[in-house]
Amino acid sequence: MSLEEYTPSSNFISDIIEEDLKAGKYRGVHTRFPPEPNGYLHIGHAKSICLNFGLAEKYRGLCNLRFDDTNPIKEEAEYAESIIEDVRWLGFDWGDRLFYASDYFEKLYEYAVQLIRNGKAYVDDLSAEEIRQYRGTLTEPGRESPHRSRPVEENLALFGRMRAGEFGDGSRTLRAKIDMASGNLNMRDPVMYRILKSPHLRTGDKWRIYPMYDWAHGLSDSIEGITHSICTLEFEDHRPLYDWFLDALGAYRPKQMEFARLNISYTVMSKRKLLRLVQEGHVSGWNDPRMPTLSGLRRRGYTPEAIRNFCDRIGVAKTYSVVDIALLEHCLRENLNRSAPRVMAVLRPLRVVIDNYPENVVEELEALNNPEDPGMGTRRIPFSRVLYIEQEDFREEPPKDFFRLAPGREVRLKHAYIIKCERVVKDEKTGEITGLHCTYDPETKSGSPKGERKVKGTLHWVSAAHAHKAEVRLYDHLFVKPETEDENQCPDFKSCLNPNSLEVLKPCYVEPGMAGAAAGSRYQFLRLGYFCVDSASSSDGMPVFNRTATLRDTWAKIEKKQKTAGK
Numbered sequence: 001m002s003l004e005e006y007t008p009s010s011n012f013i014s015d016i017i018e019e020d021l022k023a024g025k026y027r028g029v030h031t032r033f034p035p036e037p038n039g040y041l042h043i044g045h046a047k048s049i050c051l052n053f054g055l056a057e058k059y060r061g062l063c064n065l066r067f068d069d070t071n072p073i074k075e076e077a078e079y080a081e082s083i084i085e086d087v088r089w090l091g092f093d094w095g096d097r098l099f100y101a102s103d104y105f106e107k108l109y110e111y112a113v114q115l116i117r118n119g120k121a122y123v124d125d126l127s128a129e130e131i132r133q134y135r136g137t138l139t140e141p142g143r144e145s146p147h148r149s150r151p152v153e154e155n156l157a158l159f160g161r162m163r164a165g166e167f168g169d170g171s172r173t174l175r176a177k178i179d180m181a182s183g184n185l186n187m188r189d190p191v192m193y194r195i196l197k198s199p200h201l202r203t204g205d206k207w208r209i210y211p212m213y214d215w216a217h218g219l220s221d222s223i224e225g226i227t228h229s230i231c232t233l234e235f236e237d238h239r240p241l242y243d244w245f246l247d248a249l250g251a252y253r254p255k256q257m258e259f260a261r262l263n264i265s266y267t268v269m270s271k272r273k274l275l276r277l278v279q280e281g282h283v284s285g286w287n288d289p290r291m292p293t294l295s296g297l298r299r300r301g302y303t304p305e306a307i308r309n310f311c312d313r314i315g316v317a318k319t320y321s322v323v324d325i326a327l328l329e330h331c332l333r334e335n336l337n338r339s340a341p342r343v344m345a346v347l348r349p350l351r352v353v354i355d356n357y358p359e360n361v362v363e364e365l366e367a368l369n370n371p372e373d374p375g376m377g378t379r380r381i382p383f384s385r386v387l388y389i390e391q392e393d394f395r396e397e398p399p400k401d402f403f404r405l406a407p408g409r410e411v412r413l414k415h416a417y418i419i420k421c422e423r424v425v426k427d428e429k430t431g432e433i434t435g436l437h438c439t440y441d442p443e444t445k446s447g448s449p450k451g452e453r454k455v456k457g458t459l460h461w462v463s464a465a466h467a468h469k470a471e472v473r474l475y476d477h478l479f480v481k482p483e484t485e486d487e488n489q490c491p492d493f494k495s496c497l498n499p500n501s502l503e504v505l506k507p508c509y510v511e512p513g514m515a516g517a518a519a520g521s522r523y524q525f526l527r528l529g530y531f532c533v534d535s536a537s538s539s540d541g542m543p544v545f546n547r548t549a550t551l552r553d554t555w556a557k558i559e560k561k562q563k564t565a566g567k
């Protein structure tokens, strides 16, 4: 699926937009994706990105990328850069509309002055702790601050002095004068500005006060003329506040709509927890291939198409749910099955000598690059007397349903010949199997007229003298419990970490044609799964392959079961 073909499926938000357009409420659709540059984007953000940019695409509107950079303490340039890279990688384009909430700091200040003039905001001297105490609870009303009825002139003067940096961090705030008895805690005189003498990434030392998210967010949407402001559910209770601010200022009011956050089984999605994984060294960084971050998924071998398709298939709803990670993997397999060339690689090598194959002869065998797409062509693979096969493809004492190699048994080597195991070689001391002696049947070459004699097992292999060494990293879920975010299942998320989420194998052997594979290249290793050349490391000069996914599609099974259950 190319981006040109990408139009998101309908959902309750697109239904509302369509009604609005039909009713002539808006001339076009203008959305935005508003990340805070305080961490890397994850697959949950991808849902919001696909929704916002996708709706703009669907209705031939616009979508802005806007950084909500109101908290200089937690924000870093590295994060902002990674966000830009990730949204681009997903395939979306904001044109010349890359904005920052900090672009509006001056304007927001003027708006605040306007509210003070109208008697709708006041400077408070209560500390953060006192404000919390005065706020009340869900069952008890709050109490009004003793500074609530300060005269307008005094408020104006104090607010000006706050800006000038005359007061210490946290010593005063600017608050909206709304209703301390409101049933909605967000309406109990929320803080609009705090004093914070921290340099800001973009405005440097210019500001000594910073707008709170709730003050900046709705106004930024209004300033940019956003028609449909799409948020996650936790902002539903903030909507009355945004409306109050905008109405008090007589400003344009976008239409806010909320949807449920994406959660995925066996992983965490909160930036705070992801940061802890990085800081405490449970993963190698934000882009560790086990992370649900977009940079981690990219390094793991995920394609933008697979992620966009996943975001579309999970739909948009208002109820909390945890999506099975098997669906994400299913979307990936669907995509890679069509696009990834097949190759052969041996992860745990077992040496095989074909005794009746001449020494010093090398045959070049023809192999299809992708049976799903003959257009991807063919390649030649060397076959010779000494090969590697997978250790687990041989059993000295095979169980009943084992159809691979065993003493006296025959199997086909993919694209090559049928071989028969004649003798097992063992380490004299340990008894460990170190190699096999086999014979081949020259009449059985794949593709030759007489070559199609049937045997039960087909194995992948590489020619020992021609194969290239590689390191392969196998990944499993980061966590052992499906609902990792559920405090009942994982009271401390660290205790739920999967100690076996990474397994490193080396040396492994890959077909010679893959020697120079570029970072990020994706392959299907026959019978083993999808693999991608790591972009961040090599191992003693060997390329590193990350296992993107196994071939086993558990989602297809789940879907089938659901369908039969529904009948």
Ligand code: ATP
Pocket (backbone or CB within 6 Å): 033, 034, 035, 036, 037, 038, 043, 044, 045, 047, 048, 230, 231, 232, 260, 261, 262, 263, 269, 271
């Ligand atoms: P924070 O707690 O730091 O605010 P956040 O995950 O909300 O974390 P933002 O940078 O504020 O991060 O998110 C940007 C946008 O992405 C917001 O509109 C937010 O609603 C949306 N978003 C974040 N997490 C998810 C998720 N899991 N599913 C869907 N949308 C999400």
Ligand code: MG
Pocket (backbone or CB within 6 Å): 036
């Ligand atoms: Mg947020």
